[in-house]
Amino acid sequence: MRSGFVVMLSVVLYIAPHAVRAQQAALPPIRDMETLVVSGVQPGPGMWKVHRGEHTLWVLGTVSPLPKRIEWESRDVEKVIEQAQEVIEPPGVRIDADIGFFGRLALAPKAFGARKNPDGQTLQQIVPPDLYARWLALKLRYIGNDRDVEYYRPIFAAMTLYQEAIEDIGLRQGGVVWPVVERMAKRHDVPRTSTMVTVMIEDPKVALNEFRASRLEDLDCFSKTMQRLESDLDTMRDRANAWAIGDLEALKALPYTDQNEACLRAAAQAGVLRKRTGDIEAQVAERWLEAAETALAKNRVTFAAMPMRELIKPDGYIAKLRAKGYVVEEPQPAVAP
Numbered sequence: 460m461r462s463g464f465v466v467m468l469s470v471v472l473y474i475a476p477h478a479v480r481a482q483q484a485a486l487p488p489i490r491d492m493e494t495l496v497v498s499g500v501q502p503g504p505g506m507w508k509v510h511r512g513e514h515t516l517w518v519l520g521t522v523s524p525l526p527k528r529i530e531w532e533s534r535d536v537e538k539v540i541e542q543a544q545e546v547i548e549p550p551g552v553r554i555d556a557d558i559g560f561f562g563r564l565a566l567a568p569k570a571f572g573a574r575k576n577p578d579g580q581t582l583q584q585i586v587p588p589d590l591y592a593r594w595l596a597l598k599l600r601y602i603g604n605d606r607d608v609e610y611y612r613p614i615f616a617a618m619t620l621y622q623e624a625i626e627d628i629g630l631r632q633g634g635v636v637w638p639v640v641e642r643m644a645k646r647h648d649v650p651r652t653s654t655m656v657t658v659m660i661e662d663p664k665v666a667l668n669e670f671r672a673s674r675l676e677d678l679d680c681f682s683k684t685m686q687r688l689e690s691d692l693d694t695m696r697d698r699a700n701a702w703a704i705g706d707l708e709a710l711k712a713l714p715y716t717d718q719n720e721a722c723l724r725a726a727a728q729a730g731v732l733r734k735r736t737g738d739i740e741a742q743v744a745e746r747w748l749e750a751a752e753t754a755l756a757k758n759r760v761t762f763a764a765m766p767m768r769e770l771i772k773p774d775g776y777i778a779k780l781r782a783k784g785y786v787v788e789e790p791q792p793a794v795a796p
Contacts, residue, residue, distance in 0.1 A: 503519070503531050503533050503536075503636070503703065503705055504519070504520060504702060504705045504706075504707045504710060504790065505535070505705065505707060505790025505791060506518055506519050506520075506535065506536065506539070506790055507519075507770055507777060507787065507788070507789060507790060508787070508788040508790075509751075509755070509777065509780055509785050509786070509787050509788075510755075510785065510786050510788075511755060511784070511785050511786065513759060514755050514756065514758060514759060514761075515755075515759070515760055515761070516547075516751060516754060516755050516761045516762075516763060517536075517539045517543075517760070517761070517762050517763070518762075518763045518764070518765060518770065518777065519533075519536060519636070519640075519762070519763070519764040519765075520710070520764075520765065520769075520770040520771075521549070521636050521702075521765065521766055521767060522698055522699065522702045522710070522766070522767050523632055523633060523766075524630035524631055524632050524695060524699060525630060525631065525635045525636075525699045525702060525703065526629060526630060526631075526699050526700070526703055527626070527629055527630060528629065529635065531635050531636055531639055531703075532639070533639075536640070536643065536762070537643050539760065539762050540640070540643045540644055540647055540649055540762050541643075541647045542759075542760045543649050543758070543760045543761055543762045544649070544650075544754075544757075544758040544759065544760060544761065545649065545650055545652055545754050545758050545761045545762075546640065546644045546649050546650070546651045546652070546762050546763070547652050547654060547747070547750050547751060547754060547761060547762070547763035547764075548637075548651055548652060548653050548654055548655065548763075549637070549654070549763075549764050550654050550655075550656075550743045550744070550746065550747040550765060550769075551654070551655050551656070551743065552656050552657075552739055552743060553655050553656070553657045574611055574612060574615040575610045575612065576610060576611070576612050579610065580610075581609045581610055582594065582609050582610075582611070582613065582616055583609070585613065585678075586678065586681065587678075590678075590681070590682055590685065593685045593689065594616070594620075594681075594685060597620060597624070597685060597688050597689070598620060601620060601623040601624045601627055601688075602619070602620060602623050608620075612677060613677045613678055613680065613681035614680050614681065617680055617684035618684075618722070620684065620688065621684055621687075621688065624688050624692065625695065628692055628695070628696060629696075630695060630696070630699055636764060637764065640762075640764060649762075652750050654743075654746045654747040654750045655746075656739065656742045656743050656746050677722070680722035683722075684722070697709070698710065702767075707789075710771075711771060744776065744779075747765070747776060748776060748779060748780070751763065751776075751780065752780075755785065
């Protein structure tokens with residue numbers, strides 16, 4: 460198990476992708492009521508096909524958040540996993556420390572304190588007045604009169620607000636796709652390969668004290684989160700709905716720009732992490748690509764899942780495989796009834 464410090468840093472470094480939908484018509488549609496979030500059993504989108512000769516890697520793109528009341532059920536994915544010799548898990552980072560049960564108990568109070576600003580400062584003392592006014596309006600709407608969050612560092616306050624907001628509009632961060640994939644892999648006895656990069660913190664007590672005393676360059680993260688919640692909640696619903704019903708064309712039309720890159724940058728550039736982790740993003744990409752190429756060399760069929768933005772980005776993981784000579788085929792758009 461991991462200490463509160465480890466869990467806190469893992470949350471900061473493991474940023475889920477979101478996107479902003481582009482206008483597709485000359486005039487915006489008229490909405491008399493809030494966009495509804497789909498529910499019930501949904502198929503999700505098609506899969507990308509990466510292959511060389513008779514060796515094929517099928518990749519499912521995921522988005523977050525997704526509707527909290529959907530049940531994802533993809534027969535096509537299960538057919539692939541049933542034939543597969545390997546399932547490659549999504550890329551990510553895990554911060555770990557071997558400190559034992561009593562060590563976790565000793566560090567827990569400090570870990571909770573590390574999300575607060577040094578010297579007991581409040582958000583109002585750190586954030587520019589106009590930005591703080593926007594924060595107050597959104598906080599009142601989605602969190603209420605919680606005073607504790609006023610002492611959080613901007614990045615943690617933004618994360619708390621974002622989570623409350625997406626829950627209020629019927630979305631959730633995770634727990635939709637990967638649990639189903641795990642059950643399918645177990646049902647068909649297919650081994651899973653982790654591509655998680657684990658960073659061991661050898662001196663968790665020292666690292667935690669450094670983090671508590673340090674300042675983060677996280678105002679950009681805070682500002683972009685406010686902007687996202689002020690203007691993009693309808694788009695989040697549209698995107699989540701598009702993924703759930705398998706509308707690939709709508710998903711591809713979404714420019715994947717959001718606050719997460721700014722928040723990840725703020726976390727990764729913190730001195731306490733930088734000197735202990737190095738270039739995390741490069742390590743994660745290298746680990747996943749190595750697993751994919753190994754699987755393509757030895758397996759007839761392999762399944763993988765990863766954030767949709769890495770499938771669409773010009774320099775994403777799939778683009779890197781294409782540049783290495785693998786044939787990449789995008790899924791066919793769903794046929795409208």
